[in-house]
Structure formats: structure tokens, C-alpha cells
Amino acid sequence: MSVSITPRKKRNKQAVGFLPGLLADKKSRKIVAPIIAIGFFLIVWQLFSFGPDANLPGPIKVVSQTWELIINPFFDKGATNKGLFWQIFASLQRVAIGFTLAAIVGISLGIVVGTNGFLFDALDPIFQVLRTIPPLAWLPISLAAFQQANPSAIFVIFITSIWPIILNTIVGVQQIPQDYVNVSKVLQLSRREYFMDIVFPATVPYIFTGLRIGIGLSWLAIIAAEMLIGGVGIGFFIWDAWNAANISQIILALVYVGVVGLLLDKLIGFIAAKVVPDEQK
């Protein structure tokens, strides 16, 4: 019976053609479908740019105008005239420093506040107010405080990404199952052992949620901050291109910013998948 069924199935597949066949298969569809969507988008975009009073270049024009930048991301002609790799690298460096600081301070603060009812009651309203402040609103204050562009930008990253980390860590600590707390009580774990063996591992899933939101916010903030403070960085690159009326460069930079943001998010997600045990997910 089964012998006669198998060839018939094959025949059916051949009959529907190549593209629909790819779309029918769930795995290949995940790749093929977005490609179709992007292609469609590019075509529409290109069609619009043909208009007589179009202000923005079409995709073909963008690529041809920025071809130098695309094929040569590593050039360094001094000052701010550097390849896109170096621009993004500079931005990532600031994010790395600011975000790392935010993670360290945010997690520690979150654990302390989460375990202490008094501190939580005292600080939670303040956190709730501060977290709603837009990243750029911090910039003048930090410039006034640090007097220098680079530390100010790092501070903006720090202050933007710290709130989700703190708040998620607090929730994580407060959500520790009573069972784990009971285990630590029965075993009479010391306070340090309790933090290291119970609180921290139990909170890890929540911490990673906070980190993931934080990294997204910090990448948002760095672009805006760099536009204002200048120097090397993808944000200032965009601002510079605007001043030079080079719309194609701006569009290229936007694509790069989007892709890097996505990669950062995936990176944190990947680490979380490695670290968080199955049962806590």
C-alpha cells in the first residue's frame, strides 16, 4: 500500500511548480517569504523614486552612490572620516561600556531592592518616574556634569538601559518561589549563600528579560546622542550626511543601524538560552 502512495505524492509536488513548492515547505518559507517581501518593497520604492518631484533616491541610486562605502568599510582617513565599520564600532564601544555599567549596577540594585521591602517601597515610585524620561532629555544634564562628549554619551546609554534591568530584577527577586526560600531557611544558608545560591540563579530569567529590553533601548539612545555630541560614531555619521545633503548615505546607515540592533537583541537572547535552565523558562 505505502509503496503506491509515495510516488503519487512526489508527482503532486512536481506539478505545483518551484516557487509555490518552496512556500509550501514551512522551513524554506521562513527564508523565501521575507526575500519576496523585501524585493517587493524595493520595487515599490524604486517606482516611487521615478517620479519627477521625488526628494528621496531610489534603491538603485542609493547603492550606486554609496558603493564606495559599501565595499570599503575599513578605511580610515583621520578625524571623523572613517569607514562604516569604524563608525559602528565606535558606537558599539560606547554601548558596551554604558550597558555593562547599567547591567552591573541595575542587577545589584535590583536584587537589593527586591529583597528589602522598605527599600522597595521607598525607591519604586522614584524608579517609575525616572524610567519614563526620554533618553535625550538626560543629555544636557550629563553634558553639564561631565563637560565632555564621550562620557556624556555613555551616561545616556547607562541611564536609559538601567531601568528595565532594575525593574525586571526586582520582580524576579520578588517572584522567587516560596519553596526555594524555605529550602534556604531549612538549610540555614547564610545571607551571602542565600544570594549566591538561591536569589541570583532564581532571578536569572527575569534579569535577561531586563537586559534584552535594555540593550534595545541603549542602541536607540546612542544614535540620538551621537547626533548631538559629534565625533566618530554611526549617529554622527548620519547627522554629517544630512548636513552634506547625502540622503543615500543616510539610508545606508539606517540599514546598518537596524541590522546591528537586531544582532544585539539576538545575542542577548542566545546567551539567555544557554544560561537559563529549562524548567525556569
Place this chain on the structure above:
Amino acid sequence: MSNFVEANQIDKVFFLADGGTYVALKGIELEIRKGEFISLIGHSGCGKSTLLNMIAGLDSPTEGVVMVDDTPVKDPGPDRMVVFQNYSLLPWLTVRENITLAVNKVLADLSKEERQEVVEQHIDMVGLRHAADKKPGQLSGGMKQRVAIARALAIRPKLLLLDEPFGALDALTRGGLQEKLMQICQENHLTAVMVTHDVDEALLLSDRIVMLTNGPGSHIGQILEVDIPRPRKRMEVVNHPSYYSMRSEIIYFLNQQKKVKKRQAAIKKGAIARHGLEKINLEIGFLPLTACAPLAVAKEKGFFNKHGLEEVTLVREASWRGITDDIAAGYLDAAQMPAGMPMWLTLGGMDNKSIPVVTSLTLSRNGNAITIAKRFYDQGVYTLADFKAALKNSPQQRHTMGMVHPASLHNLLLRYWLASGGIDPDRDVNITMIPPAQMISNLEAGNIDGFCIGEPWNLRAAMAGIGFTVATDLEIWEGHPGKVLGVREDWAQAYPNTHVALVKALLEACYYCADENNAQEVRQILSQPKYLGTDQAYINLGDPDLNSCSLDHPMRQYAHHQFAGVGINRPSRTEQLWIMTQMARWGHVPFPRNWVEILERLCRIIEFSTAARELGLLDVSYQRAPIRLFDGSVFNTDDPLGYLNSLEIKHELYVAEIALNNPRPKVA
């Protein structure tokens, strides 16, 4: 040996968010010896986990103190290790790491190698070598619980506390773990306290079962000793003769807890007076037996209504215990009782507390027999004398006879029958209380050698070829009282007209049952699920079904139920006196010095006479002859003490004045 754990007058009050308080536990007194296994059982929310947590130190009592090993419990500690309901393993650690964390912390004074050895040894003990490096997320529920037990035992606690440890497991896994736990506890002489919902689990594992009443203000309602010898096997404990009686004891307790609230609401409703009767809303208790026919008929055929009792509810109880408890608590207005129960309650048979109960009507006579196991028949045991010889020939064996309640005539008749043949019912055999429905299975399993019980159980034992009827009522005491109507004396005092109306309704029903023309209809009524819920073939009212007990020899004539007739329904002081002497004879109650007063108060002939006269029945005059029993002795009513002293086989007698409360005058 002194107590290892002591809970002294523990109260636990929770303060609610709205400012109120909830008293969870009230006045808990519990003492646990070293090496004991205790189960806490009760309905959800009765505070059993709270009690466990207080012993663990995870929670503290509002009042009172818990002592463990003569030290007051203030904080949790590893000497009182808890096995939590949901395992409480740390999911980011492997099995080995979970155990190691505990061992490293608690056994810190051991060397690293020794600690490692302890960990590995306990992994092997629960058979998890193959999963030692897995994380809890990869384990099944049973395996997780094994890890939790290994972790608990690895730190060598003095006291093991288990909070519904097997609640979430499937039956097979649970069974295996229960046996493992028992074995471990026994080998290590552990003291353990376990919270459980599972009656069979409690019986299997425990030395004592502590039953908590429902909250608010839960307290210990009862403590049951489980005397099943160890080591126990899961499949074998059920064959222990007292297993099912203990099991039904616990289930009875739990059911009773459920009913209490409903009953209290019913009482609050109060008495409804109508038609010149003080109370027409009555709750009448009965047991699903053939002998409950008059009550069922009075209800179904409208005799209650006819006499003005318009709101009668028949309350079906599962055991005589239910009747005594609910009469004592005042939940029932009246009840069908074994003939000895009013006397037993009045003389303080229940917890040595006298509850004056009166009877004004005998509902049925006869219907009982004594059955012994078929193997005696095969050995040629046909009579009492043969039975005695058979017992003598096997002195190394413990012989056990079953009966249903100490206050029932079964108990008294069985003892009288044994004693008349020279068998001391307390020394030569062992008389144990078993619910009727479990009698036959116990006989079949060889847990008991025989029983005395009402029909249809003798019949069924004979039909199944398990036992044979060695004596019926005809051979012991033809026409003995079976079931009577019992009410509390203070109730009779408060509702005299209602009392007479009740007797009238039931007396008329008795006559209805006794009429052979109605037999089929009565059978049909009784077979309904709210009464007996059994096949009509098992309901034997009048003529015996001779085929069903047709053992070739000895074929016994069958004494059937008598529901009505001259001298049948009238309560008899002579009979009650006989019951009184027999109960005193076996030490169930003291013999009352004021026996005349008690008899007069207990037998309410006046209500019966009034009822009979008003119904036009000619059963008013008293003409019963003295009781003649099968052994030829005639019971002398003038000198009961002399009679008791003349008996050879008896328990040590004690005589006491039973002070009955003066019945309160009725407040209208």
C-alpha cells in the same frame, strides 16, 4: 521514653488584609515519640500544613510552643528537614548538585571526600545513579520526589517532615516510593510527620493518624493508632483484620467534618410547630438495613404526614457510630437504634459520658444469626460444643469474631452464645468491630473466624460458600428486640406530643410492613437507592428463602424479621434489664446501682400505650413472660446482681451510681 516532639496548646491566628482575624488552629496538643511515624489528615484548609510548618519552624504559633527534643522551635533548621509538596529542587542545579548543596552546608564538619561519599550513597539509595547529572527539568515527578527525599535524608535529620510528598504522583510511582520511604524510616529509626489527603497512604505508613477538624479553629478531632505490625507491605496491609475498620473510621471522621456545617444550619432553623405538635420538622437517622423498613414505609406511604409530621427527613447514616454521634450532638431528633443503644448511651458507653436516651417503640425483632467459617463445617463443627472443641484444639491460634457495634444485640447475643458454651468471649476469642459490608470479605480472607450480624449477610456468606449459619435467633433468643426507636430524654421532654405522633406513625408503618400482602411493595420501597439500594432478592422480609442456606447439615430454620404484633412493639423493661446485665457482664458499662430508676426512665411505656390506644390497637396490657433463652435459663428480673454474680464467665463487674441529669422542664 520521653516525647520527641511536643506541641502544647498551639493556636494559630492569621491577620487578614481587611483587619479581621482568622483562627486557623486552636488548642493543638500533640506528642510524638522518637521513631514514630505520624500522619496529619483533614480536609483542605484545616491547617495541617500550617501545623507541619510550625514544627519545621517555617511558621510560628500565635500562642503556645512547639518543642523538639526538649528545645523550643524558633527557626527552621536542618535537624527538622522538610520534604515539600512540589519537591523544591533548585532547577539550575543537577541532581547531584542539589544534594551536594545541602550536604556541604549541613555536614560542613566532614571532609570533602566524606561529604562526596554521603552524596553518592544517597543518590544510589533512591536509585538515581543514571540521572545524577541531569537537571530537575529533565526528570519525571517521581524522580524529582526521590531527589527531594535523598536530599532530606542525606543531611541526617532527627525529624523528617513531609508535606503531601506523594500527592502529585501517579499510583504506581506512589506505591513504590511509599514502600521505599517506610523502609528508610525503619532502617534509620527516623521520626516522621507527614501531611496527607490519602487515607490508604496514612494507614500504610503511620503508627498514629492525627485527624484535624475543619476550620476555623481546627483542633485534633481524633487520634487513631494503627496497630498493623511492621514491616508492612502495601498489598498486604489491607488483609489485616482491623484495616477496613480503621479505614472507615477515618472516612467517617472526614465525612462527619463535611456534614457539620450543613447540620448546624439545619439546627438554626429551629422547631416548626403545627397541628398542636411542638415540632413537625424532624431529622430521623437510620442505617440501610432490612430492619429500617418501618421508617422507609412511614415516609413513603405517608404515615408521618397522616399524623401531622409534615417535614420529616430520613438521614441515612453509614454506621451506628454516625447515629450515636449525631444523637449526642443533637443533630438528629430521633433514630433507628440497635436495641441496646439507648441503654448503652444512657449508661455512658460512649466516652464514659452519660447521654440519657429513651425508647418508646420496638421497631423490629429477630433477623440476626451467627455465621462461622466454612472450614469449621468441613471439620465437622455443627454445634456450639463442636466449636468449643475446635477452639481448644488450636490454642496457638488467635480466633477472632466480628460484630458491628458494642451496643448492638449482635454483640450481646454472640457473647452470650459463646459464654453459654464455655467460651470466654474476651479471653478465648477476640471480638472485633467490623462494618457489616466488610464482614464477608474479612471472613473470606481468614481475618475472622465468624460473626454475628443481621441479614442479609449470613445468607450471603452461605450462598458464597464462605461460611455457614451455626445459630439463628431461634436457637439463641427467639423474638429478641432488634431495632428500636430512640430519642434523647430531653427531646422527649420538650416535644411530648410530637413524640406520641412519631410513635403512632411508626407503629402504623410496622403493621403495614408485617402484612404479608404488602411484602412486595415494601421490598420495592427498600430497594430504592435512598434506602438499601440493593437487589430485591436480598431483602428478606417474611418467609425464609430456604434454598439460599441449603447446606446439607445442619439445616437451620430461619428466624425472620417481626415488625408488628401483640407484644412485639411494646418496649420492655425486662428486655432492657437483660441488656443492662449483659453490658455490665462484659464490662462495657458499670452496673447502675439505681437500675430501677434507669429502667423506668428509659422505657417510655406511656407514649407507646397512648399511641397504641389512639390507633385502636389492643396492645396496651402487659403480659410478656420472662425471657427464655436457648440454654434453658430463665432470666430473673428481681435480682439482676445476683444473676450477674451467678455467672461463671464474665468480665470483672463494677457497680456505680449513674447520675442522670434531671430533665429540664419544658419551656413553652
